[in-house]
Amino acid sequence: MDKQFALQCLREALSNPAAEFRQGQWEAIDHVVNARGKLLVVQRTGWGKSAVYFVATRLLREQGMGPTIVVSPLLALMRNQVEAARGLSLNAVTINSTNQEQWNDIIAGILEDAYDVIFISPERLSNEFFAEQVLAPIASRLGMLVIDEAHCISDWGHDFRPDYRRLVNVLRYVPPRTPVLGTTATANDRVVNDVRSQLGDVEIQRGSLIRESLSLENIVLKDQASRMAWLADFIKTQAGTGIVYVLTKRTAESVAEWLKQNGIKAEPYYSGVQLPNYLETNACREYLEKKLLTNEVDVLVATVALGMGYDKPDLSFVVHFQCPGSIVGYYQQVGRAGRGIDKAIGVLMSGSEDSEIHEFFRRTAFPDQQTVKRLLNQLSRGDGYSTRQLEGYFNMTQSKLQGIMKFLSVENPSPVTKHQTKWKRTPVAYQLDEERIERLTGQRELEWQEIQEYISTTDCLMTFLRTALDDPGSEPCGRCSNCRGKPVVDMKVDKSLVMAAQRYLRHSEMELVLAKQTPKGAFVQYEIPYSIPRNQRARTGRILSRWGDAGWGGLVKDGVYGGRFADELIEAAAELYEQRWKKEVTPQWLTCIPSLRSGELVPEFASQLAARLGLRFANVIHQVKEHAPQREQVNRFYRCQNLDGVFEVDEDIPGGPVLLVDDLVNSGWTLTVASVLLRRHGSGEVLPFALASMGIG
Amino acid sequence: MSISLTINSQVCLLLTARFSQRDSTKVLSPTEWGTLCRSMGGAENLDCLLEGRAEAVLRDHVLKEELLQQVLSLLGRGVGLAMASEKWLRSGVWILGAGDPEYPRGLRDLPPERSPPVLFGYGSVEMLEQSAVLIDQRACRADTADLAAAVDAMRGSAVGLLDMRYSREVIRSCLNIGGQVLGVTYKDLVSYGSVAELRQAIMNGSMTIVSSRPPGQNDQRPAVYEETIVYGLSDMALTEQLIRNYNPQESLRDVPPTEQLDFDF
Ligand SMILES: [Zn+2]
Numbered sequence: 001m002d003k004q005f006a007l008q009c010l011r012e013a014l015s016n017p018a019a020e021f022r023q024g025q026w027e028a029i030d031h032v033v034n035a036r037g038k039l040l041v042v043q044r045t046g047w048g049k050s051a052v053y054f055v056a057t058r059l060l061r062e063q064g065m066g067p068t069i070v071v072s073p074l075l076a077l078m079r080n081q082v083e084a085a086r087g088l089s090l091n092a093v094t095i096n097s098t099n100q101e102q103w104n105d106i107i108a109g110i111l112e113d114a115y116d117v118i119f120i121s122p123e124r125l126s127n128e129f130f131a132e133q134v135l136a137p138i139a140s141r142l143g144m145l146v147i148d149e150a151h152c153i154s155d156w157g158h159d160f161r162p163d164y165r166r167l168v169n170v171l172r173y174v175p176p177r178t179p180v181l182g183t184t185a186t187a188n189d190r191v192v193n194d195v196r197s198q199l200g201d202v203e204i205q206r207g208s209l210i211r212e213s214l215s216l217e218n219i220v221l222k223d224q225a226s227r228m229a230w231l232a233d234f235i236k237t238q239a240g241t242g243i244v245y246v247l248t249k250r251t252a253e254s255v256a257e258w259l260k261q262n263g264i265k266a267e268p269y270y271s272g273v274q275l276p277n278y279l280e281t282n283a284c285r286e287y288l289e290k291k292l293l294t295n296e297v298d299v300l301v302a303t304v305a306l307g308m309g310y311d312k313p314d315l316s317f318v319v320h321f322q323c324p325g326s327i328v329g330y331y332q333q334v335g336r337a338g339r340g341i342d343k344a345i346g347v348l349m350s351g352s353e354d355s356e357i358h359e360f361f362r363r364t365a366f367p368d369q370q371t372v373k374r375l376l377n378q379l380s381r382g383d384g385y386s387t388r389q390l391e392g393y394f395n396m397t398q399s400k401l402q403g404i405m406k407f408l409s410v411e412n413p414s415p416v417t418k419h420q421t422k423w424k425r426t427p428v429a430y431q432l433d434e435e436r437i438e439r440l441t442g443q444r445e446l447e448w449q450e451i452q453e454y455i456s457t458t459d460c461l462m463t464f465l466r467t468a469l470d471d472p473g474s475e476p477c478g479r480c481s482n483c484r485g486k487p488v489v490d491m492k493v494d495k496s497l498v499m500a501a502q503r504y505l506r507h508s509e510m511e512l513v514l515a516k517q518t519p520k521g522a523f524v525q526y527e528i529p530y531s532i533p534r535n536q537r538a539r540t541g542r543i544l545s546r547w548g549d550a551g552w553g554g555l556v557k558d559g560v561y562g563g564r565f566a567d568e569l570i571e572a573a574a575e576l577y578e579q580r581w582k583k584e585v586t587p588q589w590l591t592c593i594p595s596l597r598s599g600e601l602v603p604e605f606a607s608q609l610a611a612r613l614g615l616r617f618a619n620v621i622h623q624v625k626e627h628a629p630q631r632e633q634v635n636r637f638y639r640c641q642n643l644d645g646v647f648e649v650d651e652d653i654p655g656g657p658v659l660l661v662d663d664l665v666n667s668g669w670t671l672t673v674a675s676v677l678l679r680r681h682g683s684g685e686v687l688p689f690a691l692a693s694m695g696i697g
Numbered sequence: 698m699s700i701s702l703t704i705n706s707q708v709c710l711l712l713t714a715r716f717s718q719r720d721s722t723k724v725l726s727p728t729e730w731g732t733l734c735r736s737m738g739g740a741e742n743l744d745c746l747l748e749g750r751a752e753a754v755l756r757d758h759v760l761k762e763e764l765l766q767q768v769l770s771l772l773g774r775g776v777g778l779a780m781a782s783e784k785w786l787r788s789g790v791w792i793l794g795a796g797d798p799e800y801p802r803g804l805r806d807l808p809p810e811r812s813p814p815v816l817f818g819y820g821s822v823e824m825l826e827q828s829a830v831l832i833d834q835r836a837c838r839a840d841t842a843d844l845a846a847a848v849d850a851m852r853g854s855a856v857g858l859l860d861m862r863y864s865r866e867v868i869r870s871c872l873n874i875g876g877q878v879l880g881v882t883y884k885d886l887v888s889y890g891s892v893a894e895l896r897q898a899i900m901n902g903s904m905t906i907v908s909s910r911p912p913g914q915n916d917q918r919p920a921v922y923e924e925t926i927v928y929g930l931s932d933m934a935l936t937e938q939l940i941r942n943y944n945p946q947e948s949l950r951d952v953p954p955t956e957q958l959d960f961d962f
Contacts, residue, residue, distance in 0.1 A: 035749075036749075064770075064773075065773055066773065069776060131780070131784065132717075135780060136716065136717030136718070136719055136720065136781075137717065137719040137720060137721075138777075139716045139717065139720065139774075139776070139777030139778075139780050139781060140715075140716055140720050140722040140774045140777045141777070142774075142776035142777050142780075143773065143776065144776070145776045145779075166783065169783045169786075169787065170779045170780055170783045171779065172779075172783075173702050173707075173778065173779040173782040173783055173786070174775055174776065174778075174779040175704070175707040175708075175711065175747055175775045175778060175779070176704070176747045176748065176749075177747050177748075177749055177751075177772070177775065178773075178775025178776060178778075178779070180776075380893065380896070380897075381893070382893060383891060383892060383893055384891065409787075410787075411787075412783075412786065412787050413786060413787055413788065413789040413790075414787045414788065414789070417787075417788050417887065417891065419888075419891070424891040425891065425893075425896060426788050426789045426887075426890055426891065426896070427789055427819050427820070427890045427895075427896045427899035427900050428788075428789035429900060
């Protein structure tokens with residue numbers, strides 16, 4: 001196919017009779033269409049990669065090839081692309097979990113050759129059910145394969161994502177003379193070389209990554225309250241919209257709520273986000289993506305889940321509330337700002353909690369040898385187990401178990417396979433590749449150090465990023481705070497707003513809702529039935545903070561390690577109890593959970609709190625046998641079994657509603673069991689209260 | 698265990714394999730496959746079809762236009778092939794194309810119409826070249842445990858259809874006494890591989906399972922190649938010797954017809 005015809009297609013696509021190819025576009029099309037080759041394109045976003053795969057598809061279709069399949073991670077983007085394809089008279093369709101009722105029609109359409117471009121997400125591609133129902137019948141028809149955000153197929157290009165690992169294996173088996181196009185805006189030489197080694201005979205096309213509109217700035221503010229105060233002020237002065245990146249879902253919720261209270265239209269965004277009117281989290285995410293695209297919100301407070309492929313040309317700022325784990329990750333996120341406008345701002349803030357969170361991410365990214373061995377041994381004993389059944393054999397949360405099974409199922413060859421709901425062992429001898437895990441974890445640590453260097457560099461910030469990404473040209477940008485020798489943004493932090501943020505963080509208590517059902521067979525001694533009788537269930541309680549957080553959680557942590565809780569915590573608990581907790585019943589007395597391990601820590605706190613609240617303190621629950629720490633028991637069954645027969649309650653206890661106090665709460669089973677025992681011994685309604693919840697959220 | 702895919706197996710798969718049970722692509726029939734292999738001078742010469750001049754090469758070998766177009770269109774299934782192979786290889790299955798060097802001699806020597814274009818299997822590929830005694834109830838109706846002991850005494854392995862009760866029982870007996878077996882199936886290889894007893898045998902090296910059907914395709918279409926595989930992988934001299942030693946009244950030529958297929962495992 002010749003360039004002239006391709007150019008004509010491009011002009012049709014852009015509805016611009018004078019349009020010309022951008023540098024590299026025709027070369028890319030020529031390579032996949034005429035040489036039927038494999039190509040990795042590293043070009044900044046906005047370069048026009050979709051024009052390349054649309055025009056290429058058009059030409060391949062002219063040659064009688066089947067439809068192009070585009071693997072892309074973003075739902076809203078897919079929707080836009082389907083529209084864009086129409087301009088080239090290409091019929092595009094997306095197949096995803098939100099349009100399941102149309103799958104059969106779409107499959108029939110593909111088999112009748114009615115579609116030219118098919119969009120799917122990497123999650124779908126690696127979903128066994130989807131692969132069987134949708135991909136299997138159409139696989140023989142597919143012409144070209146396009147991978148959006150192709151850096152993810154490199155071990156170095158992402159935090160471990162099992163879905164992309166499956167994709168890597170697919171790519172490895174693509175025979176010669178099959179057109180494959182990978183596109184990315186973020187890849188350093190190491191990533192590019194790795195992709196090359198995965199794909200074999202792949203060509204690389206690399207353009208410059210500089211974003212001329214972007215002014216960069218770094219701000220170090222250790223405490224969250226100061227960052228929140230600065231952030232609220234900053235966003236209010238911005239005319240355009242933006243994204244605030246955070247590291248955890250909980251922080252996304254908390255920062256978004258804070259911004260809302262300050263009159264900013266903000267929404268949290270993360271994987272699994274829920275909104276009242278949407279059942280499906282993908283639909284929520286799509287809704288939120290669209291709200292930002294159409295400027296109905298000022299800002300999304302997002303985790304890394306809002307990343308790949310999100311394209312809003314007029315996004316005018318990206319602020320990192322916490323520091324990302326690598327330069328690659330940072331460039332990718334900050335690079336969403338200023339694509340189609342002259343001026344945009346990228347601010348990286350970092351705080352004291354960042355390194356602990358990243359340490360946690362690194363530590364929990366891979367399963368350990370011992371666990372994998374035990375799991376596989378169990379699977380070898382039979383002809384198939386559901387996740388539920390496996391949970392019964394292992395002291396592990398369901399999500400952790402699922403994570404490990406997913407990890408194992410994308411290994412190649414894999415020691416496990418899934419048939420409908422059952423996991424089965426395959427005849428594959430398997431050893432966890434500890435060397436690879438060590439290598440990747442080591443790499444993550446180096447990446448973390450590199451971004452720490454970025455924070456403290458006095459050189460041009462854009463140059464630092466481009467050099468780290470092996471972008472060939474690297475003259476100073478002239479726009480960052482280092483080039484200008486003065487801040488890009490107003491650095492002032494309003495003291496009164498800091499106080500307000502501090503107050504907000506300290507009022508971020510959570511509801512404490514205890515279980516209503518117990519795992520079968522866990523409470524043999526207590527004989528607590530599967531469904532806890534209504535008159536033995538606790539009411540909804542409260543948790544003052546999250547372990548170690550910027551509100552009260554830090555003081556709780558100090559108290560546990562130091563052996564005594566600070567007086568401020570008594571006051572904080574009392575304030576919550578008296579002013580913000582709308583109780584269904586009013587407690588007449590107070591008791592607490594005993595612990596052989598921590599001794600007087602909790603009873604001392606509880607009696608002081610009782611005195612402050614004017615309630616009678618009665619220490620009526622006693623621990624009568626040692627048990628393993630509850631936090632080491634990580635699934636329902638083991639946690640419950642571990643508590644069976646551990647506590648006794650005095651025969652003679654005060655009547656009337658009771659406030660039940662503990663220091664730390666994880667799954668809440670200790671409080672659940674204590675509530676049942678209290679009710680059985682004649683107390684009134686139980687209101688549970690804990691100082692902090694565990695876990696990173 | 699190899700998890701790679703040679704160019705030859707890719708070509709053979711593109712031309713002859715359906716990628717899933719619901720794939721209705723018109724792949725080459727045994728006759729068409731035979732014609733192609735003959736005109737190209739053998740399956741080992743097909744690799745050049747993925748080198749970029751497929752059409753010219755095919756024209757050089759005077760293929761009929763219709764077959765030529767079919768071959769070209771089948772070669773365009775690369776993306777589907779990659780997706781299917783990923784699934785197959787991930788389950789621990791190996792794949793051999795008819796032109797791969799490890800493809801067993803006993804099958805390569807047959808006319809191309811009769812030998813399977815692709816073999817899928819679990820276990821050791823080397824076992825395909827070892828001398829094996831053919832287990833077929835048309836040839837022998839002895840007690841399964843006795844027969845297993847006799848095979849073992851001859852220091853041979855046994856090869857038979859896993860899908861037929863008699864040969865399956867012999868295979869089981871052989872495994873029970875620590876012998877080596879080659880099981881051939883036209884059913885789903887992967888479901889056999891997930892049966893605890895067979896999986897163990899595969900993993901400790903005493904069993905290899907082979908099929909010409911892609912994993913996961915347990916369909917009702919008649920088995921084309923499986924009997925040929927059983928015969929092709931067996932050593933006729935060894936088999937005759939066993940029958941003579943064991944049951945002089947029976948001989949290979951005295952074959953009562955049976956259609957006893959059953960699918961429980
Ligand atoms: Zn600069």
